[in-house]
Amino acid sequence: MSIKPRHGEAPQKIDRQAFSQRFREKFVDPAFRVEEDAIQRLEEIAWQAYSEGRKAPLKQAAGVGFADPEYELAVEWIQAQQSIKAAGQARDQRGTQSRVLLVTGSSRNDGSCPGELSKSWRMAGMAEEELSKAGVETDLLDLSLLTSEYGRRIFPCKACVSTAMPLCHWPCSCYPNHSLDQIGDVMNDIYPRWIAADGIILITPVYWYQAPSPLKLMIDRLVCADGGNPDPTSTQGKDAERAKEIELNGWSFPKHLAGPRLWARSTWRRGWD
Numbered sequence: 001m002s003i004k005p006r007h008g009e010a011p012q013k014i015d016r017q018a019f020s021q022r023f024r025e026k027f028v029d030p031a032f033r034v035e036e037d038a039i040q041r042l043e044e045i046a047w048q049a050y051s052e053g054r055k056a057p058l059k060q061a062a063g064v065g066f067a068d069p070e071y072e073l074a075v076e077w078i079q080a081q082q083s084i085k086a087a088g089q090a091r092d093q094r095g096t097q098s099r100v101l102l103v104t105g106s107s108r109n110d111g112s113c114p115g116e117l118s119k120s121w122r123m124a125g126m127a128e129e130e131l132s133k134a135g136v137e138t139d140l141l142d143l144s145l146l147t148s149e150y151g152r153r154i155f156p157c158k159a160c161v162s163t164a165m166p167l168c169h170w171p172c173s174c175y176p177n178h179s180l181d182q183i184g185d186v187m188n189d190i191y192p193r194w195i196a197a198d199g200i201i202l203i204t205p206v207y208w209y210q211a212p213s214p215l216k217l218m219i220d221r222l223v224c225a226d227g228g229n230p231d232p233t234s235t236q237g238k239d240a241e242r243a244k245e246i247e248l249n250g251w252s253f254p255k256h257l258a259g260p261r262l263w264a265r266s267t268w269r270r271g272w273d
Contacts, residue, residue, distance in 0.1 A: 105204030105215030167243035170228030205273030
């Protein structure tokens with residue numbers, strides 16, 4: 001069986017003119033014109049980062065516990081992994097008190113275009129109240145904030161798992177990608193909240209017979225929790241051929257969310273939220 005990755009789909013890098021046009025979309029407000037010289041200097045730095053593919057400009061050696069301790073990993077990834085470990089330790093030390101993660105999947109809130117809070121938010125409040133009466137600690141994850149908070153986003157899953165499961169790292173190492181301006185992704189904040197929970201309640205409407213975009217994005221990005229590779233040094237980062245070889249030699253598909261958890265779902269099956 002061949003493990004050579006197939007190539008030929010992705011186009012060449014965009015040229016300097018196209019890059020400039022996209023970069024300057026951030027500065028369309030006329031108020032920025034007084035800093036035109038500074039913007040030009042920033043654009044040149046960003047162009048060099050893009051041209052050289054500087055995905056993770058801040059790195060450090062992986063250290064003890066990794067297959068290749070000398071391999072340099074993104075500092076953001078190391079910090080995310082440490083946050084996940086800390087959340088798991090805190091959950092194990094909580095004793096008998098339970099913690100439930102309430103996830104509202106609606107895109108709607110009153111801080112943006114819709115001008116009104118969602119039914120999902122109201123239902124989450126009801127659930128929070130009842131759980132509190134039962135002595136259960138709650139954590140409310142409102143995914144509608146992706147539509148109304150500055151710089152808050154979840155980027156789409158790049159489907160590394162379809163190439164090979166070991167290429168899908170836990171936590172996700174695809175983002176941030178500074179060379180592509182793929183920054184501000186909040187999944188590294190969300191992963192520890194899933195780990196810390198004993199129960200998960202999803203409260204969501206249905207948009208066009210599907211999960212709302214924010215909820216679907218989060219679920220897709222949780223694929224790394226179900227079989228993902230906790231050691232990016234084993235694949236030397238994103239070496240697809242190496243990852244395929246590891247998988248063919250046998251992969252354990254570790255369950256990073258394994259453990260006793262309560263799952264519940266509340267869904268609006270008709271109409272919008």
